[in-house]
Amino acid sequence: MPTVVSKLLERSEQALNVNRSVLSGAVVAAALFAYSYKVAYPLIVRRENVTNFNNNLVKKNVQIQNGLAKPKHALSKRQRLRNTIPALNLQFIMQFIKLVRIMIPNLFCAEIGLLSGHTTFLFLRTFLSIYVANLEGAIVKYIVRKEPKNFIKQLMKWFAVAIPATFINSMIKYLESKIALSFRTRLVDHSYKLYFKNQSYYRVTVLDGRLDNCAQRLTDDIETVAVTVSHLYGQITKPMFDILLMAIALANLVKSRNANLITGPAIISGVVIFSALILKLVSPRFGQLVAQEAEKKGYLRHVHSRIVANSEEIAFYGGHKVEQSQLRSAFRILAQHLEHMFNVKLWFVMLEQFLMKYVWSGTGMIVVSLPILLAAGPSVKDTAPENKLMNLPILSEDPSVALSSVRMVEDSNQDSVSERTHYFTTAKNLLITGSNAVERLMSSYKDIVELAGHTARVANMFTVLEEASRGIYHKTLVEKKERCGNFEIEFKGDQPVAKGKLIVSTNNEIILKEVPIVTPNCDVVCPSLSLELKPGQHLLITGPNGCGKSSLFRILSGLWPIYGGELHTPKNSMFYIPQRPYMVIGNLRDQIIYPDTSTDMINKQITEDDLRKIMRLVHLEHIVERDTFHQVKDWTDILSGGEKQRMAIARLFYHKPKYALLDECTSAVSIDVESFIYETAIDMGITLLTITHRPTLWKFHTHILQFDGVGAWKFNELNANNRLNLKKEKESLLKRCGSEEVTQRLNELNKLLGEDN
Numbered sequence: 032m033p034t035v036v037s038k039l040l041e042r043s044e045q046a047l048n049v050n051r052s053v054l055s056g057a058v059v060a061a062a063l064f065a066y067s068y069k070v071a072y073p074l075i076v077r078r079e080n081v082t083n084f085n086n087n088l089v090k091k092n093v094q095i096q097n098g099l100a101k102p103k104h105a106l107s108k109r110q111r112l113r114n115t116i117p118a119l120n121l122q123f124i125m126q127f128i129k130l131v132r133i134m135i136p137n138l139f140c141a142e143i144g145l146l147s148g149h150t151t152f153l154f155l156r157t158f159l160s161i162y163v164a165n166l167e168g169a170i171v172k173y174i175v176r177k178e179p180k181n182f183i184k185q186l187m188k189w190f191a192v193a194i195p196a197t198f199i200n201s202m203i204k205y206l207e208s209k210i211a212l213s214f215r216t217r218l219v220d221h222s223y224k225l226y227f228k229n230q231s232y233y234r235v236t237v238l239d240g241r242l243d244n245c246a247q248r249l250t251d252d253i254e255t256v257a258v259t260v261s262h263l264y265g266q267i268t269k270p271m272f273d274i275l276l277m278a279i280a281l282a283n284l285v286k287s288r289n290a291n292l293i294t295g296p297a298i299i300s301g302v303v304i305f306s307a308l309i310l311k312l313v314s315p316r317f318g319q320l321v322a323q324e325a326e327k328k329g330y331l332r333h334v335h336s337r338i339v340a341n342s343e344e345i346a347f348y349g350g351h352k353v354e355q356s357q358l359r360s361a362f363r364i365l366a367q368h369l370e371h372m373f374n375v376k377l378w379f380v381m382l383e384q385f386l387m388k389y390v391w392s393g394t395g396m397i398v399v400s401l402p403i404l405l406a407a408g409p410s411v412k413d414t415a416p417e418n419k420l421m422n423l424p425i426l427s428e429d430p431s432v433a434l435s436s437v438r439m440v441e442d443s444n445q446d447s448v449s450e451r452t453h454y455f456t457t458a459k460n461l462l463i464t465g466s467n468a469v470e471r472l473m474s475s476y477k478d479i480v481e482l483a484g485h486t487a488r489v490a491n492m493f494t495v496l497e498e499a500s501r502g503i504y505h506k507t508l509v510e511k512k513e514r515c516g517n518f519e520i521e522f523k524g525d526q527p528v529a530k531g532k533l534i535v536s537t538n539n540e541i542i543l544k545e546v547p548i549v550t551p552n553c554d555v556v557c558p559s560l561s562l563e564l565k566p567g568q569h570l571l572i573t574g575p576n577g578c579g580k581s582s583l584f585r586i587l588s589g590l591w592p593i594y595g596g597e598l599h600t601p602k603n604s605m606f607y608i609p610q611r612p613y614m615v616i617g618n619l620r621d622q623i624i625y626p627d628t629s630t631d632m633i634n635k636q637i638t639e640d641d642l643r644k645i646m647r648l649v650h651l652e653h654i655v656e657r658d659t660f661h662q663v664k665d666w667t668d669i670l671s672g673g674e675k676q677r678m679a680i681a682r683l684f685y686h687k688p689k690y691a692l693l694d695e696c697t698s699a700v701s702i703d704v705e706s707f708i709y710e711t712a713i714d715m716g717i718t719l720l721t722i723t724h725r726p727t728l729w730k731f732h733t734h735i736l737q738f739d740g741v742g743a744w745k746f747n748e749l750n751a752n753n754r755l756n757l758k759k760e761k762e763s764l765l766k767r768c769g770s771e772e773v774t775q776r777l778n779e780l781n782k783l784l785g786e787d788n
């Protein structure tokens with residue numbers, strides 16, 4: 032290793048034509064620059080207040096005790112601040128490393144190749160800058176010397192350099208964009224994998240309260256992280272090379288004027304550190320500001336997407352005034368924040384520019400001019416024409432000899448002036464490039480802190496998605512729910528414990544043993560539900576609104592956690608159809624086979640003729656005639672409510688699951704078609720679990736589950752006997768008419784029996 036380093040030093044010496052002591056001096060100067068950046072500038076980090084942005088994260092530390100919210104681990108305010116504020120701190124470094132591991136998965140990936148190429152071009156660009164600085168010095172020298180031939184020669188070189196320079200610059204930009212896209216692709220792939228693992232997309236919105244706006248994080252935040260990281264790589268690497276090589280070249284140049292190698296760099300570093308300390312006092316909270324900006328942008332996007340999703344309803348209601356005012360207010364919040372950011376940045380950028388552009392350049396000019404100003408020898412003033420003859424040593428009595436002596440002195444003075452001009456122009460160019468490099472490094476600190484805001488949002492999203500896919504949720508519960516019946520939710524810290532057991536049924540039965548129905552807000556809708564269903568036993572579920580009918584389906588499908596008891600369900604055998612069916616992006620065939628793909632359909636050996644038969648069963652053959660199976664349309668808008676519901680039934684017939692969970696899914700279908708659909712489903716061997724308020728469907732079921740709306744339920748066989756019982760109950764209730772409860776039950780019985788009041 033030491034031999035490699037010494038060889039490198041030798042090469043650098045040769046390349047830059049300096050000796051080892053000059054090189055060491057230059058390295059000291061570069062180190063001082065680096066020190067000023069690495070040590071002094073980060074002091075700018077300020078402690079910041081908790082804001083809305085991190086409230087979510089702080090909230091998760093709320094513990095429920097005696098019905099009141101209480102801090103979980105009693106974290107001190109300072110600790111909580113440190114944990115949550117996006118800034119250049121250990122937390123950011125950990126989060127950033129996590130993202131880097133995703134963006135660069137191994138040493139032999141394409142990203143490493145791109146980064147290596149980018150680094151090479153950045154390095155070449157720095158060499159070119161030094162060469163150009165020298166060239167410009169030489170050009171000025173030949174202008175001062177009035178040597179047009181040499182001037183043209185140098186100018187030609189200057190133009191020749193432009194070709195590789197433009198190529199290198201373009202390659203730097205091209206590779207930066209390629210790296211950004213590559214990083215983004217890796218992050219997006221990773222996030223999508225997590226987002227769709229174990230229905231995390233549902234869980235993070237319904238069961239977990241930590242991600243305020245997942246869509247914003249998945250799109251804008253990921254893009255910003257990728258672009259900023261790629262940009263910062265160049266923004267940090269290139270100035271590093273610039274500083275190092277400029278320092279070496281500058282040291283070489285200063286050394287050629289026999290000047291001190293320590294004073295100059297010491298003065299420059301002192302000024303840099305001093306300016307960094309001044310900037311520290313006025314530095315805005317960049318990390319926090321960009322995180323807040325992303326949050327507000329996310330909210331605006333959310334309001335927009337709600338209008339798009341519900342445009343028809345809004346149009347029917349004529350709700351544009353309300354929607355417009357909500358959009359406006361969401362935008363105003365964002366605009367106000369941006370304005371605040373601009374104002375805060377204005378003063379900081381002004382001071383930053385003043386210090387970096389003028390104070391540093393001024394200092395640089397002083398440092399490079401010192402070797403000239405303090406050097407021994409005649410000044411330009413001393414060599415003014417009128418003084419020249421006066422100061423001439425009398426070498427000869429012969430006037431022609433005296434005149435040639437004057438010319439020689441003139442020439443040598445002109446030479447020294449041009450040499451000094453050459454030195455100064457080159458040094459100034461090198462210094463400008465060097466100071467620009469330090470300026471870029473300093474301003475990249477600002478970018479790093481801004482990156483911390485986006486990194487925190489993306490890294491937090493990954494954590495939450497990972498946890499949600501493993502069934503770990505954090506939701507703010509400000510109040511502990513009361514005990515309901517014989518069931519009480521157990522809490523560990525601030526989070527409820529899902530103690531229930533989920534068992535895969537081997538004999539295709541559905542068994543619930545004392546399973547409570549608990550909402551994501553920890554409301555116990557039903558404290559304990561027990562029932563057994565075998566294939567072929569069709570269940571009708573009834574009860575008042577909000578009693579937990581759909582929630583039972585969510586539990587059976589595994590969307591909601593089970594807080595107690597045991598649930599036995601067959602694997603991948605349930606197919607849920609909601610009241611408002613979901614239409615997927617794609618053609619008509621995609622609507623029927625969803626969530627299968629066309630490849631799945633081919634693998635299952637299902638043909639378009641089969642699909643046509645299914646469409647006939649649900650009375651939708653006219654859609655096939657009209658639009659064919661391959662036309663891509665916006666099916667949510669094109670199909671009517673009833674057509675959409677029938678399309679969902681077509682989906683059921685395509686998949687032929689063991690169990691169908693039908694949640695009022697035929698409410699918009701005419702009664703005759705509905706009956707035909709139910710008969711067909713049963714003929715296909717599908718066991719039905721139906722939530723409906725339509726008495727006409729009663730006859731298709733063998734069992735009934737009746738919720739009373741206050742936690743109790745009845746599970747019976749639904750047969751002639753049962754109907755008789757219901758009739759008896761109705762008759763006895765009719766005698767007790769009066770109370771609201773009785774009237775409600777009577778309505779229910781009427782619905783079940785299919786009778787009028």
Ligand SMILES: Nc1ncnc2c1ncn2[C@@H]1O[C@H](COP(=O)(O)OP(=O)(O)OP(=O)(O)O)[C@@H](O)[C@H]1O
Nearest residue numbers: 237550551552556575576577578579580581582583
């Ligand atoms: N995502 C959720 N987060 C919190 N609470 C919820 C959620 N979904 C439903 N609930 C609550 O759970 C309770 C039961 O809702 P559910 O949808 O099961 O009612 P339902 O019996 O199907 O009613 P309906 O006949 O009106 O459809 C309701 O009080 C509802 O407010």
